[in-house]
Amino acid sequence: MSAEATAINMAARASIWLKPHRIVLMLIALALVLCAAFFMRWDWLPQYWEMGLMGLWRSLWILAVTCALGFALAVPLGLAQAGGPIWFSAPAKVFCTIIRGTPLLLQLWLLYYGLGSIFPQYPWIRESWMWPYLRQAWPYGVLALTLSFAGYEGEVMRGAFAGVPRGQLEAARAFGMSRWKIFRRIWLPQAFYRALPTLTGETVLQLKSTPLVATISVIDIFAVSSKVRQDTYLTYEPLLLLALIYMTITGILVFAFSRIEARIPVKIG
Amino acid sequence: MTAADASNPGAKLIDAFLPASAAGIMELLSPVAPGWGGTLLVGLLHSVEIAIGATCLGLMIGTAGAFGKLYGGPVTRDLLAVYTTVVRAVPELVLILLLYYAGTDLINQVLTAIGYQRIDISGLAAGIFVLGFVQGAYSTEVIRGAILAIPQGQIEAARAYGMSPGLMLRRITLPAMLPFAIPGLANLWLIATKDTALLAVVGFFELTLATRQAAGVTKAYLLFYLAAGALYLALSLFSNLIIGRVEAWSRRGMPSVKEAR
Numbered sequence: 165m166s167a168e169a170t171a172i173n174m175a176a177r178a179s180i181w182l183k184p185h186r187i188v189l190m191l192i193a194l195a196l197v198l199c200a201a202f203f204m205r206w207d208w209l210p211q212y213w214e215m216g217l218m219g220l221w222r223s224l225w226i227l228a229v230t231c232a233l234g235f236a237l238a239v240p241l242g243l244a245q246a247g248g249p250i251w252f253s254a255p256a257k258v259f260c261t262i263i264r265g266t267p268l269l270l271q272l273w274l275l276y277y278g279l280g281s282i283f284p285q286y287p288w289i290r291e292s293w294m295w296p297y298l299r300q301a302w303p304y305g306v307l308a309l310t311l312s313f314a315g316y317e318g319e320v321m322r323g324a325f326a327g328v329p330r331g332q333l334e335a336a337r338a339f340g341m342s343r344w345k346i347f348r349r350i351w352l353p354q355a356f357y358r359a360l361p362t363l364t365g366e367t368v369l370q371l372k373s374t375p376l377v378a379t380i381s382v383i384d385i386f387a388v389s390s391k392v393r394q395d396t397y398l399t400y401e402p403l404l405l406l407a408l409i410y411m412t413i414t415g416i417l418v419f420a421f422s423r424i425e426a427r428i429p430v431k432i433g
Numbered sequence: 434m435t436a437a438d439a440s441n442p443g444a445k446l447i448d449a450f451l452p453a454s455a456a457g458i459m460e461l462l463s464p465v466a467p468g469w470g471g472t473l474l475v476g477l478l479h480s481v482e483i484a485i486g487a488t489c490l491g492l493m494i495g496t497a498g499a500f501g502k503l504y505g506g507p508v509t510r511d512l513l514a515v516y517t518t519v520v521r522a523v524p525e526l527v528l529i530l531l532l533y534y535a536g537t538d539l540i541n542q543v544l545t546a547i548g549y550q551r552i553d554i555s556g557l558a559a560g561i562f563v564l565g566f567v568q569g570a571y572s573t574e575v576i577r578g579a580i581l582a583i584p585q586g587q588i589e590a591a592r593a594y595g596m597s598p599g600l601m602l603r604r605i606t607l608p609a610m611l612p613f614a615i616p617g618l619a620n621l622w623l624i625a626t627k628d629t630a631l632l633a634v635v636g637f638f639e640l641t642l643a644t645r646q647a648a649g650v651t652k653a654y655l656l657f658y659l660a661a662g663a664l665y666l667a668l669s670l671f672s673n674l675i676i677g678r679v680e681a682w683s684r685r686g687m688p689s690v691k692e693a694r
C-alpha cells in the first residue's frame with residue numbers, strides 16, 4: 165500500500181514537471197545554457213579553478229562562522245529585549261536598531277578603515293598577540309558580518325522568546341526548575357523552533373552579504389571572479405558562473421533547512 | 434598593514450576625538466568648502482533619489498508581477514517564478530554588476546542597431562534600473578501575498594457588479610490589499626535605502642562613496658564613517674515615522690487589533 169502511495173506520489177511530482185509548456189521552457193533554458201557553454205569563452209577556467217575553490221571555501225567558512233557566532237550573540241540580545249530589565253533591554257534595542265538602520269557595507273568599511281586606522285597608533289596593540297590578526301582583513305569582515313547577523317537575528321529572537329506561551333514557563337517553574345534549567349530546557353528550544361523558519365531566510369541573506377568582504381580585500385569567491393574579469397577582460401562569463409554558484413549554495417541551504425524543519429514537532433505552544 | 438595608513442599615524446584623527454578639539458570635528462563636517470559635510474549631504478540626496486526611484490520601479494514591476502503570478506497563464510507564471518527565485522537567490526552585488534554591464538551594453542547595442550550613437554547611461558538611471566529590478570522580485574512576493582489576503586468575497590462582489598478588471602484593480606484590489614502589503618513594502622523601502630550603498634562598488638556617487646572619498650582625503654576615517662552611519666540611521670528612523678503614519682492611514686476603517694482581542 166505504502167509503496168503504491170509513494171509511486172502515485174512520485175508520478176504526481178513528475179507530472180508537475182512534465183506539463184507541455186514546462187517541457188518547452190526547459191528546452192529553451194537548456195538551449196540557452198548550451199549556447200552559453202559553446203559561444204562564450206570558458207578557456208580561463210582551468211587556470212583559475214584552484215583559486216576559485218579556495219575562494220569558495222573561504223566564502224563558506226565565513227558564512228558558517230559568522231552565522232554561528234552571530235546566532236550565539238543573538239540569543240542574549242533577544243533575551244534581553246524580551247524579558248530583561250531596562251538596563252539590558254535598552255542597549256540591546258539600540259544595538260539592533262543601529263545595525264538594522266545602517267548599510268552593512270558602511271559598517272564593514274567603518275570597522276576596517278576606521279578601527280584599522282586607529283589600532284596601529286597604539287604600541288601595546290602592535291606588540292600584543294592580536295596584531296598579526298588585526299593586520300589582516302578577514303577579522304574585520306568576520307566581525308562586521310557577525311554583528312550584522314546578530315542585529316537582525318536578535319530582533320527575530322526577541323519575537324521568538326516573547327512568543328513562547330507564558331503557561332509553558334509557569335509550568336516549568338511549578339515543577340521547581342531553576343531559572344537556568346527553564347531557559348535551557350523550555351524557553352530556548354521553543355523559541356528556537358519558532359525562529360527556525362526565519363533563520364533560513366536570514367542565513368540566505370547572510371550568504372548574499374558575504375561578497376561584501378571582497379571590498380576589503382578578502383579573497384572570497386566574489387573577489388576571484390573580479391580578478392578573472394580584470395585579467396581576461398571578460399564581463400559576463402565570470403559573473404554568470406558566480407551567480408550560478410551562489411544559486412546552488414542557496415538551493416543547498418534552503419534544502420538543508422527544510423530537512424531540519426521537517427524534523428521539528430509541528431505542534432508547539 | 435591593513436588599509437590603515439602607516440605613513441599617516443593619524444595624529445589629526447586622535448585630535449578629532451579629543452573633547453578639546455570639538456571645533457576640529459565641526460570644521461571637518463561643516464557643509465561649506467573646507468569641510469566635507471556638504472559632500473556627504475549631496476551623497477545622501479543621491480542615495481534617497483535612487484531609493485525612491487528604485488522603490489517606485491520595484492512597485493510597478495511588483496504589481497504587474499503579482500497579477501501575472503496570480504492571474505497569468507502558465508508560461509507567465511513560470512517565467513515570473515524563475516525571475517523571483519533567481520533574483521532572490523543571487524547576491525545583490527553580483528546582480529548589480531551583471532545588470533549594470535548587461536543593461537548598458539544592451540541599450541547601446543539596440544541604439545547602434547537602430548542607427549543612433551552610443552550613449553553614456555547616467556549612473557542615476559542605471560542605479561534606479563538595477564535596484565528597481567531587484568526590488569521588483571521582492572515586491573512581487575509581498576504584493577502577491579497581500580492580494581491573497583484580501584477576503585475573496587470582496588473581489589467576487591466586484592466581479593458581480595460587472596466591474597472591468599482595470600476598475601476592479603483601482604477601486605477594490607489595490608486599496609484592499611494595501612494594509613496587508615504596507616509592512617512588507619515598508620521593509621523593502623528600508624532595504625532599498627541600504628542597498629543604495631552597494632552602488633558605491635560600481636562607482637556611483639552616493640553617501641557611502643562620498644564618505645569614502647571624504648575619509649580618504651582627510652584621513653579621519655572613523656569620524657566620517659560614524660557621521661554617514663548617523664545619516665543613514667536618521668533616514669531609517671525618519672522613514673519609520675512616516676511608515677507608521679501611512680500604515681495607520683491604510684488601516685482606516687478597519688477594526689483595530691487591540692479592540693479585537
